[in-house]
Amino acid sequence: MAKLPSQRVESLGGFVVHGIPFPANTDEESLQFLKKMAPIQIEQEYKIMYLHSYGQDSPWFAGLTNKRLLASRDAKSGYTYANPRGHDVYSGDATNWIDITNVPAKIHAFTVCYFGSEEFLPDCPFVLALIEFEGVNTLLLTRIMGVDPAAPALDWIGMEVQPRFLRNSKLKPTDVYFVPKGSE
Amino acid sequence: MRPVYAISGGVSKFAKARPDKTFQAIIKEAYDYAIQDIGLDFPTFTRIVDGSVASYFSDHFSRQLMAGIMAQDYLGLCPKPSHRVEGGGATGGLCFQEAWKSVASGHMDVCVAYGFETMSHVETWKGNEFIALASDVSFDYPVGGFYSGYYAMMVTRHMKEFGTTPEQLAHVSVKNYGNAFHNPYAQKSQRISIQDVRNSPMVAWPLTRLDICVMSDGAAATILVSEEGLKKLEDAGAQIPRPLVKVTGIGRGTDMMRMADRPHVDYDFFMENYATEQEKNSDETKAYYKKLWDHGTRYPGVHSFRAGRTAGNMAYKHAGVKDPLKELDFVELHDAYTSSEIQTYEDMGLCNYGEGGAFAESGKAFLPNIDYGLKLKDKTVCAVNPSGGLIACGHPVGATGLMQGVFAIWQLQGTIKKHFRDDKLQVKDAKRGAIHSHAGTGTYVSVSVLEREG
Structure with missing residues (x-):
């Protein structure tokens, strides 16, 4: 039987208090007593909207919107990055775009996240994986669908996979995800 | 480069939350301990110390920019030189080395390295989000930014390549919890078994809650000196244990x-x-x-x-x-x-x-x-x-x-x-x-x- 939770989930919020206990007189004895006072804690909200630029990596996201997975390649050495990279780290030269949408791919490493950062808690459990592509020197971080997050197995490493794209792009790297090869 | 000696240090009790004090006052606990451990009083050390290096990772947790100068101020070290160091989880280690550089280079004879983090000001899952912002926000974070997830992927590959097992990982947890049971500064004080580790809630397969460190509030400080700095402190009455500890x-x-x-x-x-x-x-x-x-x-x-x-x-x-x-x-x-x-x-x-x-x-x-x-x-x-x-x-x-x-x-x-x-x-x-x-x-x-x- 699964272990039942013994603690209630708590949020930071609490009652608004009108009036904080404080000595009626600020005589020496009362002021000395203030050193024993428990701390006052308040809520401070902080919201912000950033205008984030993908800069030179923008074509990669445009590719996802058009159901194409791009990669970056150094023209001379052929060294290829699954994540976009404007310049090759070995030659320092600007890279070229290549299309790896149909390149054979498999799972290099993975995990199932049963918890996550606040933003991703609603998605839990979800499968994170690093994908290796034939002829590509580096990996790609992505999510996997079509495997059972309740039954992770080391055999998933090496599984052949293929990309699938969101129909309605969000212009995020999650516009592409991977499924076992041959999935419906 | 000159020889550098690490002569003293102090640590605040690490805890899940320290609402009783602001971060400056928590740092002062560690700082005062380091000074008192060499038998000096606060004004004497303040007179001799040449400067400091401050260490904290995230401006998000405290929602305070330039927290380093607020610590410097509270410790009474203004207008002596100082700067903040930041390098993710390595921030404290980098700070220690920056203090070493200050002394080894001859820039300072006595340098104090202090650091803190107060992570309790947000809920755990928001804290995980802040930490995950230390991954590429264009390509890694949006996929499911979660450090435990990143490390768990390393684990599955290590297991596949080398046959490493979750039970072998659990040995580390049993050892470290077993040691911390005798360390009064430790946040956790419990003895655990391999089964405890494996039976605790799964966070990111195969890592369970007991495979993963926790977030904390706390501070630490170390004092690094040159031979000249050692002499200045001892001339002022400091009692520094021999043999010395050299970096x-x-x-x-x-x-x-x-x-x-x-x-x-x-x-x-x-x-x-x-x-x-x-x-x-x-x-x-x-x-x-x-x-x-x-x-x-x-x-x-x-x-x-x-x-x-x-x-x-x-x-x-x-x-x-x-x-x-x-x-x-x-x-x-x-x-x-x-x-x-x-x-x-x-x-x-x-x-x-x-x-x-x-x-x-x-x-x-x-x-x-x-x-x-x-x-x-x-x-x-x-x-x-x-x-x-x-x-x-x-x-x-x-x-x-x-x-x-x-x-x-x-x-x-x-x-x-x-x-x-x-x-x-x-x-x-x-x-x-x-x-x-x-x-x-x-x-x-x-x-x-x-x-x-x-």
Whole structure:
């Protein structure tokens, strides 16, 4: 039987208090007593909207919107990055775009996240994986669908996979995800 | 460069939350302890100290920019020079080394390195989100930014390549919790078993809650001096224990922010550029590695820390360490995850590449006089995280690397009993130790070697 939770989930919020206990007189004895006072804690909200630029990596996201997975390649050495990279780290030269949408791919490493950062808690459990592509020197971080997050197995490493794209792009790297090869 | 001595340190009690004090006042706890431990009063030390380096990771947690100067101000150190250091989880280790540089270069004779983090001001899952912002926000964070997830992917690859098991990981947790039980500064005080680790809630397969360090509020401070600084303090009445503790090796390394981008180098490149001295000089190790590479293993991939290996090799060369397992009496290393301790065994040269799991369960990294409830094959060779590490002590990021420095100073001074009121964790006749601080998925790593003179 699964272990039942013994603690209630708590949020930071609490009652608004009108009036904080404080000595009626600020005589020496009362002021000395203030050193024993428990701390006052308040809520401070902080919201912000950033205008984030993908800069030179923008074509990669445009590719996802058009159901194409791009990669970056150094023209001379052929060294290829699954994540976009404007310049090759070995030659320092600007890279070229290549299309790896149909390149054979498999799972290099993975995990199932049963918890996550606040933003991703609603998605839990979800499968994170690093994908290796034939002829590509580096990996790609992505999510996997079509495997059972309740039954992770080391055999998933090496599984052949293929990309699938969101129909309605969000212009995020999650516009592409991977499924076992041959999935419906 | 001039010789640099680490003469004193202090640590606040690490706790899940410290609402009783502001971060400046928590730092002062550690700072005052370090001053009082050398028998000086506050005004005298303030007069002599030349400056400081401040360490904290995230402006998000405290929602305060320039927190470093607020600490400097509260400690009464204005207008002396100071600057803030930031390098993710390695912030504290980098801060220690910046203080070393200030003294070694002749810029200062007495420099204090202090650090803190107050992570309790947001809920745990928001805290995880802040930490995950230390991954590429264009490509990594949006996929499911969660450090435990990133490390769990390293684990599955390590398991696949080398046959490492979750039970081997759990040995690290049992060891570090077992040690921390005797450390009054530790956030966690409980003894656990392998089964406890495996039965605790699964966070990111195969890592459970007890494989992962917790968020903390806390601070630490260390005092580093030159020979001239030592004389100034002693002339003012300081009582500094002999033999002195000297910082003999400093090393740092880096790696690509996205672990997906890291290379997979061949055998020859590895041996030439990354192998430790011990590995280069051992025919047996070279033959073992050749076999690994013939089977398809590469380095570092996603399961090893090239930055840590670079930092270790640099620090060992500086300190004249040829065989770290035999020449270090202890290591305080960055075990944010049980798995990262295992990976770091390999990259700090305590065992062969790929053999971290076997090393973890061997007993070589355990303390000899603690009952862990385990049957261990080997005796202690080099105690790893005798303090309890991040797993059990907690990880208030900016303080963590400095906490390691403080515990290393106490180990080498032989004063663990005085500070812990218990000598169980004292490494007998500790002569040389290392501290290791690690950021991100292995992006910044620092290693410092400390030695007892004489």
